[in-house]
Amino acid sequence: MDRTFKLLTIGDPGVGKTSLVQRYVHGYYTKDYKATLGVDFALKLVKWSDNVTIKLQLWDIAGQERFTSMTRVYYRDAHACIIMFDLTQRSSFQNALKWKADLDSKCCQEDGSSVPCILLANKCDLSRREVNQDEIESFCREQNFIGWTEVSVKEGLMVEESMRYLVNWNNAGA
Secondary structure (H helix, E strand, C coil): CEEEEEEEEECCCCCCHHHHHHHHHHCCCCCCCCCCCCEEEEEEEEEEECCEEEEEEEEEECCCHHHHHHHHHHHCCCCEEEEEEECCCHHHHHCHHHHHHHHHHHCCCCCCCCCCEEEEEECCCCCCCCCCHHHHHHHHHHCCCCEEEEEECCCCECHHHHHHHHHHHHCCCC
């Protein structure tokens, strides 16, 4: 049995959304960053069990303000969402609230509930941090995230595990 699973990746420009998708789907990281214009797509087939394969559609949504008017179209029919921020950039953490509010106002599941959302704190491989774990923990509870973790897309730390957790949240019975 095949299932299709639409996963959004949103957050401020430069926090690592495109790098996350590239690392997860293709297994590589590049420091050459080009801003996403509008939206980019990637597809990964995930063998979930002996009889279930998941077609994971990853939607990498541009973080620039000028593209936010188009997000409603991109968010449609999403099964889950990653909101990403940069641990070394406090403003990207503060803006995660804006991204979550935008998602919740424009998109919901068939039963009317919020789209399951995980918060990823990228660049944990760097020593300079502007956001601490207690702040992240409180924020996630207050904003009804299903979880959060620190990741390093550059080093490949917690990328696979984060994706698996998010897909598992929606496919627990698969």
